[in-house]
Amino acid sequence: NRTGFPEAILAQGKDHDDLLIIINGYCTKKNSNNLLITRLDKNDYNRLKKDLKHLEEKGYNLDYNNKAKILIISNESKNKLSTNYGKIGIITGGTSDIPIAEEAKVIAEQGGAEVLTSYDVGVAGINRLFPQLAKMVKEGVKTIIVCAGMEGALTSVVAGLVDVPVIGVPTSVGYGIGGKGKAALYGMLQSCAPGIAVVNIDNGFGAAVFALTIIKNNK
Amino acid sequence: NRTGFPEAILAQGKDHDDLLIIINGYCTKKNSNNLLITRLDKNDYNRLKKDLKHLEEKGYNLDYNNKAKILIISNESKNKLSTNYGKIGIITGGTSDIPIAEEAKVIAEQGGAEVLTSYDVGVAGINRLFPQLAKMVKEGVKTIIVCAGMEGALTSVVAGLVDVPVIGVPTSVGYGIGGKGKAALYGMLQSCAPGIAVVNIDNGFGAAVFALTIIKNNK
Amino acid sequence: NRTGFPEAILAQGKDHDDLLIIINGYCTKKNSNNLLITRLDKNDYNRLKKDLKHLEEKGYNLDYNNKAKILIISNESKNKLSTNYGKIGIITGGTSDIPIAEEAKVIAEQGGAEVLTSYDVGVAGINRLFPQLAKMVKEGVKTIIVCAGMEGALTSVVAGLVDVPVIGVPTSVGYGIGGKGKAALYGMLQSCAPGIAVVNIDNGFGAAVFALTIIKNNK
Amino acid sequence: NRTGFPEAILAQGKDHDDLLIIINGYCTKKNSNNLLITRLDKNDYNRLKKDLKHLEEKGYNLDYNNKAKILIISNESKNKLSTNYGKIGIITGGTSDIPIAEEAKVIAEQGGAEVLTSYDVGVAGINRLFPQLAKMVKEGVKTIIVCAGMEGALTSVVAGLVDVPVIGVPTSVGYGIGGKGKAALYGMLQSCAPGIAVVNIDNGFGAAVFALTIIKNNK
Amino acid sequence: NRTGFPEAILAQGKDHDDLLIIINGYCTKKNSNNLLITRLDKNDYNRLKKDLKHLEEKGYNLDYNNKAKILIISNESKNKLSTNYGKIGIITGGTSDIPIAEEAKVIAEQGGAEVLTSYDVGVAGINRLFPQLAKMVKEGVKTIIVCAGMEGALTSVVAGLVDVPVIGVPTSVGYGIGGKGKAALYGMLQSCAPGIAVVNIDNGFGAAVFALTIIKNNK
Amino acid sequence: NRTGFPEAILAQGKDHDDLLIIINGYCTKKNSNNLLITRLDKNDYNRLKKDLKHLEEKGYNLDYNNKAKILIISNESKNKLSTNYGKIGIITGGTSDIPIAEEAKVIAEQGGAEVLTSYDVGVAGINRLFPQLAKMVKEGVKTIIVCAGMEGALTSVVAGLVDVPVIGVPTSVGYGIGGKGKAALYGMLQSCAPGIAVVNIDNGFGAAVFALTIIKNNK
Amino acid sequence: NRTGFPEAILAQGKDHDDLLIIINGYCTKKNSNNLLITRLDKNDYNRLKKDLKHLEEKGYNLDYNNKAKILIISNESKNKLSTNYGKIGIITGGTSDIPIAEEAKVIAEQGGAEVLTSYDVGVAGINRLFPQLAKMVKEGVKTIIVCAGMEGALTSVVAGLVDVPVIGVPTSVGYGIGGKGKAALYGMLQSCAPGIAVVNIDNGFGAAVFALTIIKNNK
Amino acid sequence: NRTGFPEAILAQGKDHDDLLIIINGYCTKKNSNNLLITRLDKNDYNRLKKDLKHLEEKGYNLDYNNKAKILIISNESKNKLSTNYGKIGIITGGTSDIPIAEEAKVIAEQGGAEVLTSYDVGVAGINRLFPQLAKMVKEGVKTIIVCAGMEGALTSVVAGLVDVPVIGVPTSVGYGIGGKGKAALYGMLQSCAPGIAVVNIDNGFGAAVFALTIIKNNK
Ligand SMILES: Nc1ncnc2c1ncn2[C@@H]1O[C@H](COP(=O)(O)O)[C@@H](O)[C@H]1O
Ligand SMILES: Nc1ncnc2c1ncn2[C@@H]1O[C@H](COP(=O)(O)O)[C@@H](O)[C@H]1O
Ligand SMILES: Nc1ncnc2c1ncn2[C@@H]1O[C@H](COP(=O)(O)O)[C@@H](O)[C@H]1O
Ligand SMILES: Nc1ncnc2c1ncn2[C@@H]1O[C@H](COP(=O)(O)O)[C@@H](O)[C@H]1O
Ligand SMILES: [Mg+2]
Ligand SMILES: [Mg+2]
Ligand SMILES: [Mg+2]
Ligand SMILES: [Mg+2]
Ligand SMILES: [Mg+2]
Ligand SMILES: [Mg+2]
Ligand SMILES: [Mg+2]
Ligand SMILES: [Mg+2]
Known part of the structure; x- marks a missing residue:
């Protein structure tokens, strides 16, 4: 991502299968940043979580923020959270x-x-x-x-x-x-x-x- | 006017002749209150003023408020302005x-x-x-x-x-x-x-x- | 509440946990008036009622008006309903x-x-x-x-x-x-x-x- | 006109020349009913009147209703106004x-x-x-x-x-x-x-x- | 009903209890015409039907039109369907x-x-x-x-x-x-x-x- | 113009000076096609015509279509109207x-x-x-x-x-x-x-x- | 179908029974083309499928496209898919x-x-x-x-x-x-x-x- | 002006007299910055210019930007234009x-x-x-x-x-x-x-x- 913004996928309007394909596709790319799935309902998250077990086994971390309705998929080996922009x-x-x-x-x-x-x-x-x-x-x-x-x-x-x-x-x-x-x-x-x-x-x-x-x- | 509010005529959307008829009709009624002509453009007021000379001769007062776009037609012999409601x-x-x-x-x-x-x-x-x-x-x-x-x-x-x-x-x-x-x-x-x-x-x-x-x- | 109006919380758009926090917070304040929870669905009221048992034990009264969709939380020791304004x-x-x-x-x-x-x-x-x-x-x-x-x-x-x-x-x-x-x-x-x-x-x-x-x- | 309604032309949105052509065309038809030109501004009527002098010479009557903004073009020799429908x-x-x-x-x-x-x-x-x-x-x-x-x-x-x-x-x-x-x-x-x-x-x-x-x- | 139209109640936006009160009230009136309950969902009709058994016992007929979503409550002893208006x-x-x-x-x-x-x-x-x-x-x-x-x-x-x-x-x-x-x-x-x-x-x-x-x- | 469409300038929203600059600029380009000025009021056309006399002297043709409100600026030496597309x-x-x-x-x-x-x-x-x-x-x-x-x-x-x-x-x-x-x-x-x-x-x-x-x- | 377009029925807004009648009616017509049922939810399709078993027995093919939400009812003996228009x-x-x-x-x-x-x-x-x-x-x-x-x-x-x-x-x-x-x-x-x-x-x-x-x- | 922005008056919707009062009032204040009158029609500017001659005599500069429809009233003795923010x-x-x-x-x-x-x-x-x-x-x-x-x-x-x-x-x-x-x-x-x-x-x-x-x- 050229501008250094987090890569975000809008879950709203995409079905379960589409999301799985997008997430799996993204996580096989090298050196990719964190992936954010936004506007993801809790129920949809629970379904995704089950089908993304293999990612967790590969060292990915799935962190769902219930208020923000965002799922953060991160991989410690890959990128570090920096907060020094301001x-x-x-x-x-x-x-x-x-x-x-x-x-x-x-x-x-x-x-x-x-x-x-x-x-x-x-x-x-x-x-x-x-x-x-x-x-x-x-x-x-x-x-x-x-x-x-x-x-x-x-x-x-x-x-x-x-x-x-x-x-x-x-x-x-x-x-x-x-x-x-x-x-x-x-x-x-x-x-x-x-x-x-x-x-x-x-x-x-x-x-x-x-x-x-x-x-x-x-x- | 049952509720004691000032009688008001909305000039907007009425033509010159309609207004003349309404005003003259109102002023021939006995014991009528002040008559207010609202949303009256300055030009329209000037035209009215000419055609209402006979009212002024009969003791009516024409008072045009340019900001409010209201013409007040009053007759001292008829009603007094009271301001003691609050x-x-x-x-x-x-x-x-x-x-x-x-x-x-x-x-x-x-x-x-x-x-x-x-x-x-x-x-x-x-x-x-x-x-x-x-x-x-x-x-x-x-x-x-x-x-x-x-x-x-x-x-x-x-x-x-x-x-x-x-x-x-x-x-x-x-x-x-x-x-x-x-x-x-x-x-x-x-x-x-x-x-x-x-x-x-x-x-x-x-x-x-x-x-x-x-x-x-x-x- | 400066103006003497009843304190009212709009339930619509707030989730169960938010409402609990607000209600509990309010009821710990001294000398507070009645608290009204407005636009509260019957189901949401039933859920709240269970989690607010402790208030009832402390002498609070929970009165749900099904037509008005309002829950009134009152405490007799605290404020009296006055109806003499008009x-x-x-x-x-x-x-x-x-x-x-x-x-x-x-x-x-x-x-x-x-x-x-x-x-x-x-x-x-x-x-x-x-x-x-x-x-x-x-x-x-x-x-x-x-x-x-x-x-x-x-x-x-x-x-x-x-x-x-x-x-x-x-x-x-x-x-x-x-x-x-x-x-x-x-x-x-x-x-x-x-x-x-x-x-x-x-x-x-x-x-x-x-x-x-x-x-x-x-x- | 099959249904027996008056033939009406909406002047609004048509220019002077269009109206002239339509009116002249209509009046050369035999046994035509009255022709109504609706939503015709007074100024536009005055312009039309000048250019329709030949119709008046041929026995047509031009009757402009200023409130209704309608011009009625009638020809006594042709049709009679009947008002007995109800x-x-x-x-x-x-x-x-x-x-x-x-x-x-x-x-x-x-x-x-x-x-x-x-x-x-x-x-x-x-x-x-x-x-x-x-x-x-x-x-x-x-x-x-x-x-x-x-x-x-x-x-x-x-x-x-x-x-x-x-x-x-x-x-x-x-x-x-x-x-x-x-x-x-x-x-x-x-x-x-x-x-x-x-x-x-x-x-x-x-x-x-x-x-x-x-x-x-x-x- | 002065104009001789069927008495009709719009079910939409009224709850079950309101409808029951209205229907029962109407059916106790003498010489009343048929009562029509419009925009009544099939489910709501089924619930009503149960609570209106007493009407059927009193000789009322409940006729639900599923396409039109209208319930007709009639009583043969009271009014006759006439279709001779046109x-x-x-x-x-x-x-x-x-x-x-x-x-x-x-x-x-x-x-x-x-x-x-x-x-x-x-x-x-x-x-x-x-x-x-x-x-x-x-x-x-x-x-x-x-x-x-x-x-x-x-x-x-x-x-x-x-x-x-x-x-x-x-x-x-x-x-x-x-x-x-x-x-x-x-x-x-x-x-x-x-x-x-x-x-x-x-x-x-x-x-x-x-x-x-x-x-x-x-x- | 890559796609072979006529070059068109929307006059609406542009003032007289802007139009002059655009037209003069275009006409100094070599081998340019016809230039169309669309949505041009008759009055605006008349003003333009005066200030574009020099173009007519250089062999340009100004053709104003009053119904279409389009001015066509053409130059016979430059392009030929072809109508054989269909x-x-x-x-x-x-x-x-x-x-x-x-x-x-x-x-x-x-x-x-x-x-x-x-x-x-x-x-x-x-x-x-x-x-x-x-x-x-x-x-x-x-x-x-x-x-x-x-x-x-x-x-x-x-x-x-x-x-x-x-x-x-x-x-x-x-x-x-x-x-x-x-x-x-x-x-x-x-x-x-x-x-x-x-x-x-x-x-x-x-x-x-x-x-x-x-x-x-x-x- | 005069223009040679596929015959399409919009399922949205039609109930199950209406759709059955339309489909059965269409399939009894001779030499009819493929029939397309558009905007058909998966659940509605499943219900239809059960009630259209007799069509499959008669050689009709039911092909539901889950993304497009279209059911294609075809009959090999009747029409061939041609794709040579362009x-x-x-x-x-x-x-x-x-x-x-x-x-x-x-x-x-x-x-x-x-x-x-x-x-x-x-x-x-x-x-x-x-x-x-x-x-x-x-x-x-x-x-x-x-x-x-x-x-x-x-x-x-x-x-x-x-x-x-x-x-x-x-x-x-x-x-x-x-x-x-x-x-x-x-x-x-x-x-x-x-x-x-x-x-x-x-x-x-x-x-x-x-x-x-x-x-x-x-x- | 606390935030250091230019002081701007929206001319649109204000009449000539209002604008004169505002401008004159502003210019008698000490150490005031430039004053900008925005959305000012050329005609309105011309009328203002005449009635603001006394300001020009006091050393004020009136600069009207015809494209931007802004009048800038500045006074060299008072503030300097700085462009070094970025x-x-x-x-x-x-x-x-x-x-x-x-x-x-x-x-x-x-x-x-x-x-x-x-x-x-x-x-x-x-x-x-x-x-x-x-x-x-x-x-x-x-x-x-x-x-x-x-x-x-x-x-x-x-x-x-x-x-x-x-x-x-x-x-x-x-x-x-x-x-x-x-x-x-x-x-x-x-x-x-x-x-x-x-x-x-x-x-x-x-x-x-x-x-x-x-x-x-x-x-
Ligand atoms: N919650 C959101 N609200 C608005 N835009 C978003 C949101 N989440 C992602 N986007 C943007 O929507 C674009 C299209 O998303 P997508 O359909 O996932 O490719 C992405 O590139 C994001 O920039
Ligand atoms: N400026 C105004 N704005 C809104 N309503 C008005 C105004 N002036 C008069 N009215 C009301 O409009 C009603 C209709 O006015 P009229 O058409 O004059 O009979 C009057 O009875 C007034 O109550
Ligand atoms: N009458 C018209 N209606 C709609 N679009 C137009 C019209 N005339 C020109 N255009 C288009 O509007 C675009 C912007 O026009 P311009 O502002 O003249 O560059 C041009 O590139 C034309 O494609
Ligand atoms: N998915 C669709 N979107 C828009 N129009 C459609 C669609 N499917 C069918 N139609 C058209 O809607 C018309 C009315 O459909 P029907 O109510 O089935 O007779 C048909 O004649 C089709 O041309
Ligand atoms: Mg950017
Ligand atoms: Mg009242
Ligand atoms: Mg207040
Ligand atoms: Mg008809
Ligand atoms: Mg009536
Ligand atoms: Mg293209
Ligand atoms: Mg066609
Ligand atoms: Mg600020």
Whole structure:
């Protein structure tokens, strides 16, 4: 992978057999990095695990993150996790946004970032936001990913308080008109706070990869 | 008018002749209240003014508010403006929201409210918001109308700070996806701040009438 | 909670473990009010109930309202239900709107309101509407919440008949174009009846909290 | 024209030269009925009038209805207006809906119907609705066309009161979300009043032709 | 029921207990007509059947139409099915539209119409359309209901061939953009064939009731 | 231009100066083909004509097609119009679709096709469709472009009658829901007639280029 | 079947009994071609297989393609598969697009085409695209079907590289705004690469039938 | 201005008098930076220029950029333009995207960036893209802004070729479905190329401010 990002396969929309072929194919390649299977349901993971026993016997490690819905297939003999590219902050408005934030976290860490998180700091927790943000800035995060659903206004609040680039991830939280992330996406795109760009609804993956381009070019 | 609200005619979508007929018809009725012609362009007002000279001769007063785009036709001999129902606050995020706020203000005042305004306190002016809100609360406003476009997050901010009912008026400010008030409307409907209800995009009129129902039942 | 509203957790979108952590965390706080878990499916409630036995042993009461899909966790030693803030009316057009009305009712009562209800008075039952409304007005309701799906016109009818503020709650009833609450929401926002503001589709919770701001500032 | 409806040309989207060719072509055909040019702006009519002088010399009559925006080209020697197919009622909610109602009226009359109208009976004028409807029913209208914008609820009200088929024509009146006839169309399609079918927004023409099919098959 | 239409309850969105209460309530009323429970899944019907044994013992008949998803609760001692109001034609484009057509058929028959059907005559079967239509016209149908999904063009074809009013029912058949009945609805509303009005997507019920208003006023 | 298509510049969205630079730049290139400026308003053409006098002096020919809104800049010394690639049919439903059809015609002819047209054969003119289609097929057209607005059903009708590929061009004709080409586009995409593919609304240009790929690979 | 395309029944939206009737009816017709049941779930196929045993006994062959979700019912004594009409290329962007591509492949082959495929050549595999395309062109494909989801840009890339007509099939791959094929469809319709026409989202069937019209008229 | 960005006023939606008040107010503040008036039509600029003569007399410089539609009000005695924060690349697909690119360029330069541009390199000019990108990378741009309309695929192409963060700006270029920037926005949000985040349609301003946060935190 030319740009040094983790190799990621989107499980959603692929059936069991396709995934097996892709994974086995990848693991026979020499010097390959970690392989990430994203948006993998727990049940689908359990089925995969059974059919990938031979990989574990060959020294591969299967590590499933239940919140992030990501399976990491690694092989210690092959590549080492490096986290010295720089720091990324990840913030969520509520509890429901955490799965997307965790997806971003796993991708960012696999891509070589150190990640600082602060979850559930929107609305009711807004008083907890300020010290958390202050700490992140002091620790030197080079960019902050904000995952927020419903009206998604946390993104603007954060962008108004910090100078680093803020990456908005609207999450599919909320019902009624503007629900499922639409109001959050529209709001982030309409925001008049300085220094926001967005990725698609629930795209924690894309936010993390974008954040990695920032810190990798930042050195 | 049973509920004691000002009689209002929406000029938009009516031609010159229709308006003349409606106005003349209304002014021949006995003991009628003030008549408000809303969403009346300046040019259309000028044309009307010429053809309503006979009303001025009969003691009617034509008062055109250029920002609010409202013509007030009053007759001192007939009704007195009373403002003792209670106080209403009106806030805007930016300069572009002011016409809608002024529409609300005229309607509210004509309906018997005392109005306190604080314009252009969103985003850049957020530091000016707190003292203004504090003042409104101290003065005893019974409800606050918030006019905001783009992402419309000011409504949530205000609702998070005060205990009185907050009436959100999304304004048709902003371009691109979610523009023309859509993001603001969606955001206000998705807001998780307590105590918000909304009227349609640019409906300063409806917000004022709703505010009047609150203060009139509040005595 | 600064504004004196009931503390409410939206179960939708949170998994079992998240809910347990939130509930347990809340119940260890001193002098906390009742805790409401909203939009909680019966099955999820049953699972929670098992894992919250220890709370019941400590004197907490778990009261699940199946229509409203709300779990009320209360502790007699801690807070008393007060209903002396004032009266709120709640009306539905049909039978299918009742769950949303019940959500509003539970929230309003927990927030200190006395609630008068009149369900299924739209369309076929319109002849039952007039005496019911008259009774509510006579009893002194300070605001009326109208839950209506399909075309949602009941809201306008009510607003045309009463002088108190009317809060429209479009419900996700109806199929085809404009279904799932869209026609009702659009219709309420387009209504030319005086004195209507709206909350989002199915947002009985938000309507009740807004109604509470009206009656609490009404005293 | 096989079905006996008036021959109508939609001027909108056609340029001056196209219209001239179509009109001249039609008028050279023998025994042709009246020709209707619909959605013709006054300015465009004035230009046409000049270039159609030769038709007037040949005994054709050009009659332009400014509200309906229809030009009727008739020739007394050729066809007689018959109105003995039956009666149609046409109702509007407000003043702004009248142009669409007038379009329907001209078409219905040209197609041989007797038309009873009652305009501006929605909202404020609802008390005038009942006697007007009663009169129409007593006069024996076989169907009623209801033109209404904004939320369009008048259609349901009428359908709930009469037994004849009600044809809903949403009009492009209203601004904000659901404006330009969308809320009215959605509401009419979602209506639970019995006996409503709809035509497209502002399609007074289509409503009249449909009404004609009802009365013509009714004899 | 004033207008003589069958009393119909929409099961969709009501739970088992609500339905039981409504049915039992209705059947204790004297001289009530047949009761129709529409959009009732087979499973839900089976559950109802068990809990309505007492009605069958009292002489009520429960007749479930699996295609139409309608349960008819009748009582021979009470009302007689009359079909002498007139004839209605019902046509479908494909096999998938039949459930909606059957819903319309049951309602129309219960309301006193004689129904002639011709299914699956669109697209591939267009050659079968002409003789079927000719037969319907010859038999004297006073109106034709056309149920069609996908692009819904069958409605225009029929309206172009017959002189009676054509009622379009877009069905939720078709996938991709314009699927689920949207293209069919839009197409029917945009049709330039003379004599079409429409009801909402899948609203076989509404089409039948509308057709009944035509034939009942036709006598 | 590698594929042998005419070089086309979309004037829409470019200002006068940009167009001058592009045209002058192109005409100084050796052996360049004809240059087509599409979607050029008459007024803009007149302005261009003045500033391109020097081209005419150098032997260039400026030919403006008012219906198609295309300016063809050719130079006899440079390239010859060849029409021997094959035949393309172009059909429109109404008069309002002709500008789009003409855009397609000019592009197709400039690209080397022989074009057969048949305009205004939809709806009222459907009886004229059959002989026209028969003639096109007999003349050996290799593909037919159908331009249709409103419900756009003509495309399906044609595709059901011929065996050659049918290219649907929805035109922005029609008002109300589904207007401006939406119903036509959705209908063409939902069509179950065999052998249809579509281009975007009003994209006569794209349809012609696609047709050219068919005939050029057909030899 | 006049045009020589395979007879196809869309299983989606038809119940088991309907399918049985259609299949049995078709197979009793003399000299009928192969019958294709499309969009048939594996479970539904298994149920059908049991109830179609009698067909197998009569010499019919049931061949279910699990990726394409198509059941082919053939009878060797009746028709022979011919593939001499010409060659069609089919390309997919990712693994998730393969089912749609396979649907197209089965239909194209049944219709008499020879099909060349190249799957998963978008994004990561773009370097594999060029040689694959070159090979297709060299082999003489007369048209290329491109199945792509998400942003669907592969279609433009292909159209920019080859001279044959490119048929775009947006697939319902991708989440968030523009997901489920919308961005792909919009992008293909907006593409400025020369020589693209599109079918609806996931309509592999329609793409194949259109491709067949190209090659059959190409001989 | 805390973050060191240029102070910018959006002229769109503000009337002449509002702008005068804002500008005069700003210019009386001490040590203020340059003031930028964005989205200012040439005509509005000319009117402003007349009423701001007094500023020019006080040493202010009014510099209007016609492509970018930005007026820069600077005062040499007050602030110096610094461009030493780092380099930003700006690319457009076509000529029509240049105004948005120029808006971004002015903002970026005023904020202290050095800007490298490469316009009109999409579609036809794709062969010019590679050397231009290579040059930008070699010069050390820290981020690239890509302005593209229609399908907007240029953004993905660029992101696939460079390692720096790519900021997508969909432009409102293109007609029909997905036009006015919608397809471009959706496509950029759906892109699977690594390292893209987006701002709203035509938001060159927001893209530039975001780019500035990247380079300012990059030092
Ligand atoms: N969770 C995710 N969300 C968005 N994109 C993803 C995700 N996981 C993988 N991708 C991207 O999707 C592209 C297509 O995935 P695949 O279909 O697995 O080849 C990959 O190259 C990844 O860059
Ligand atoms: N500016 C406005 N915005 C919204 N509604 C209005 C406005 N002005 C008047 N109205 C309402 O619109 C209704 C219809 O107006 P009219 O068409 O004038 O009868 C009136 O009864 C008013 O309640
Ligand atoms: N009328 C038109 N409709 C659609 N696309 C066009 C039209 N005219 C030109 N184009 C295409 O639009 C692309 C971009 O045009 P331009 O902005 O002129 O470079 C050109 O390469 C043409 O392929
Ligand atoms: N998978 C498919 N996708 C799109 N159209 C199809 C498919 N399968 C069959 N069709 C078409 O859909 C039409 C209606 O199908 P049916 O309802 O089976 O008569 C048939 O005539 C086919 O042309
Ligand atoms: Mg910031
Ligand atoms: Mg509050
Ligand atoms: Mg009221
Ligand atoms: Mg009725
Ligand atoms: Mg007809
Ligand atoms: Mg064909
Ligand atoms: Mg090509
Ligand atoms: Mg990159």
